Amino acid sequence: MEAVDYLAEERRKAEFDVEEMKIVWAGSRHAYEISDRVSRLVASDPVFRKDNRTMLSRKDLFKDTLRKAAHAWKRIIELRLSEEEAKTLRFYVDQPAYTDLHWGMFIPAIKGQGTEEQQQKWLPMAYKMQIIGCYAQTELGHGSNVQGLETTAKFDPQTDEFVIHSPTLTSSKWWPGGLGKVSTHAVVYARLIIDGQDHGVHGFIVQLRSLDDHSPLPGITVGDVGMKFGSGAYNSMDNGVLRFDHVRIPRNQMLMRVSQVTREGKYMQSDVPRQLVYGTMVYVRQTIVSDASRALSRAVCIATRYSAVRRQFGSQNGGPETQVINYKTQQSRLFPLLASAYAFKFVGEWLKWLYADVTQRLEANDFSTLPEAHACTAGLKSVTTSATADAIEECRKLCGGHGYLSSSGLPELFAVYIPACTYEGDNIVLLLQVARFLMKTVSQLGSGKNPVGTTAYMGRVEHLTQCNCEVQRAEDWLKPSVILEAFEARAARMSVACAKSLSKFSNPEEGFAELSADLVEAAVAHCQLIIVSKFIEKLQQDIPGKGVKRQLETLCNIYALYLLHKHLGDFISTGSISPKQGALANEQLRLLYSQVRPSVIALVDAFNYTDHYLGSILGCYDGNVYQKLYDEAWKDPLNETVVPDGYHEYIRPILKQHIRNARL
Numbered sequence: 001m002e003a004v005d006y007l008a009e010e011r012r013k014a015e016f017d018v019e020e021m022k023i024v025w026a027g028s029r030h031a032y033e034i035s036d037r038v039s040r041l042v043a044s045d046p047v048f049r050k051d052n053r054t055m056l057s058r059k060d061l062f063k064d065t066l067r068k069a070a071h072a073w074k075r076i077i078e079l080r081l082s083e084e085e086a087k088t089l090r091f092y093v094d095q096p097a098y099t100d101l102h103w104g105m106f107i108p109a110i111k112g113q114g115t116e117e118q119q120q121k122w123l124p125m126a127y128k129m130q131i132i133g134c135y136a137q138t139e140l141g142h143g144s145n146v147q148g149l150e151t152t153a154k155f156d157p158q159t160d161e162f163v164i165h166s167p168t169l170t171s172s173k174w175w176p177g178g179l180g181k182v183s184t185h186a187v188v189y190a191r192l193i194i195d196g197q198d199h200g201v202h203g204f205i206v207q208l209r210s211l212d213d214h215s216p217l218p219g220i221t222v223g224d225v226g227m228k229f230g231s232g233a234y235n236s237m238d239n240g241v242l243r244f245d246h247v248r249i250p251r252n253q254m255l256m257r258v259s260q261v262t263r264e265g266k267y268m269q270s271d272v273p274r275q276l277v278y279g280t281m282v283y284v285r286q287t288i289v290s291d292a293s294r295a296l297s298r299a300v301c302i303a304t305r306y307s308a309v310r311r312q313f314g315s316q317n318g319g320p321e322t323q324v325i326n327y328k329t330q331q332s333r334l335f336p337l338l339a340s341a342y343a344f345k346f347v348g349e350w351l352k353w354l355y356a357d358v359t360q361r362l363e364a365n366d367f368s369t370l371p372e373a374h375a376c377t378a379g380l381k382s383v384t385t386s387a388t389a390d391a392i393e394e395c396r397k398l399c400g401g402h403g404y405l406s407s408s409g410l411p412e413l414f415a416v417y418i419p420a421c422t423y424e425g426d427n428i429v430l431l432l433q434v435a436r437f438l439m440k441t442v443s444q445l446g447s448g449k450n451p452v453g454t455t456a457y458m459g460r461v462e463h464l465t466q467c468n469c470e471v472q473r474a475e476d477w478l479k480p481s482v483i484l485e486a487f488e489a490r491a492a493r494m495s496v497a498c499a500k501s502l503s504k505f506s507n508p509e510e511g512f513a514e515l516s517a518d519l520v521e522a523a524v525a526h527c528q529l530i531i532v533s534k535f536i537e538k539l540q541q542d543i544p545g546k547g548v549k550r551q552l553e554t555l556c557n558i559y560a561l562y563l564l565h566k567h568l569g570d571f572i573s574t575g576s577i578s579p580k581q582g583a584l585a586n587e588q589l590r591l592l593y594s595q596v597r598p599s600v601i602a603l604v605d606a607f608n609y610t611d612h613y614l615g616s617i618l619g620c621y622d623g624n625v626y627q628k629l630y631d632e633a634w635k636d637p638l639n640e641t642v643v644p645d646g647y648h649e650y651i652r653p654i655l656k657q658h659i660r661n662a663r664l
Ligand SMILES: CC/C=C\C/C=C\C/C=C\C/C=C\CCCCC(=O)SCCNC(=O)CCNC(=O)[C@H](O)C(C)(C)COP(=O)(O)OP(=O)(O)OC[C@H]1O[C@@H](n2cnc3c(N)ncnc32)[C@H](O)[C@@H]1OP(=O)(O)O
Pocket: 096, 100, 101, 104, 105, 135, 137, 138, 143, 144, 145, 146, 147, 177, 275, 276, 278, 279, 281, 282, 284, 287, 288, 291, 370, 371, 374, 416, 422, 423, 424, 425, 426, 429, 433, 436
């Protein structure tokens, strides 16, 4: 059989209806149709070509990004694309650009923190891209500690203006995407100072560049922070540095939904919580969870298809060698990642719902679910991005040597993706926020206030800290109730243990710092419980299509039992399960790998990614890997000449040195 036929053969083995699974993956038939149409539109447009971008110099890459962003905008207007279609188009263009921050943070910041009047003034210009904005929060000296920002916004009652200033080197804004070379405006986070009194960090809309000739306005120093990790990758983005020298803006450019400054310089707070100033971060963290499932599924699609094509060892009587996907070690590394992609997809969908719900409540002045929304978005952002970053690197290794080639698509995907563990909140810092939320929840147990939402299980803490797992045979691990109780017991016991240790400290903050490593582990356990439970909830829905639900059940079990195996220490040391039950879980996991094996190619086909989007020779749909690798090699600039540039200066003199030496 030719390499090109391997995937066709695999597709024949699928035990479910792939077309129906595509709809489940997309979220709805409507979303599937948009995604399918728009991804093909992007793939067929030569302006969106991306196979050469790791070869481009920084300047050429950046110009290429500007060209793509402008072309994308032109197509959006010409085709009258809806907001959802436009977002999908930008996603499939697949090149980080200033537009990510304009649409993803600048506009949401104004929507979430601006008054009605401010929204009416700024949003129409932003929607038409008559102004381009970024989100300027982080500074050279402070990123995680938002309360520590140093940029000041002093109110001048004489002129009814704020004076924005960078008092120190460390107060220089540093990192904002789109700031370096493109943004005309920014939402700038600065300390509000009125009459010498510091009212803490607030958001301000500041114009940075002229709308006529793009030059920085007086008092503004702005530029790019420089090259980042990897070639191509995130270097298409102009992450920027910005300093203010007493820049004046009108008073009405402070975002005033949360608090206001009157003409007389009086500071007033609405009855909405101060934390709403952080609302844009909650919004973006939620989108980052869905992005994790996309990045992970892309890497998994490449590694799975390649693993079915690649053969090593095991030839019998001159027959074909074994497909590497049939090695149990390959399966135990790859299939949990496939299951994780689906798990992150569904938890991302749920988080989107949670965010919509909290937004609706906020509009009705109900702030009760804000702490949970913060904890869920922070925790799930952290757990899904860390797992995805590790998984992309694992997929590279699963592809052996060829995974290290740029044309595999994996090195660039890794380089683009890993900052997700840092931006929008360092993952450890965010898990500590979850831990604070959990400790608060535990401390309130027994106070008559029942925990709700994702911490509702804590309401059964007495049972969960004493229950015994009922598993006696491997197949008992297939019961959702058994899996759920094991994950709940582990999470509850880890939180309660931390709370007990904390109570021994007379100073709770000191205790929190001392125990922070354990607290992070408790937070991870809680977040993994959420992901597992949302996968199980998804399976309670009506899911049409032959065999679709069954495949998802298998994936859900793989995801849960893989986590259980990986964190066996937690489960056993908390007494949530016994060592014997841990061994049975692993036995069941092996059986599940065999069960899902015939369908794995179809399960990655269900992502419905075009070859253009995948950007990988190893992952291409037809599986014609070797011919494509061979052809691609000859396209490298080094192969433009047979004898390389530099031969006469640097190679020949070495080769000929014995002639020179002989003459001496
Ligand atoms: C390749 C990509 C392609 C396409 C993507 C498409 C779309 C996505 C769009 C863009 C993504 C692309 C690029 C990425 C851009 C990245 C942008 C950024 O990085 S912006 C900067 C982000 N910065 C951070 O996240 C900083 C992290 N730090 C913090 O959030 C906070 O300071 C903190 C650590 C959470 C708070 O620390 P602290 O203890 O000092 O807390 P406070 O005193 O301030 O507040 C305590 C109190 O408030 C509660 N709280 C904290 N945060 C929130 C919140 N966000 N919402 C609600 N409540 C919050 C906290 O729980 C405490 O509550 P209490 O216990 O008092 O009840």
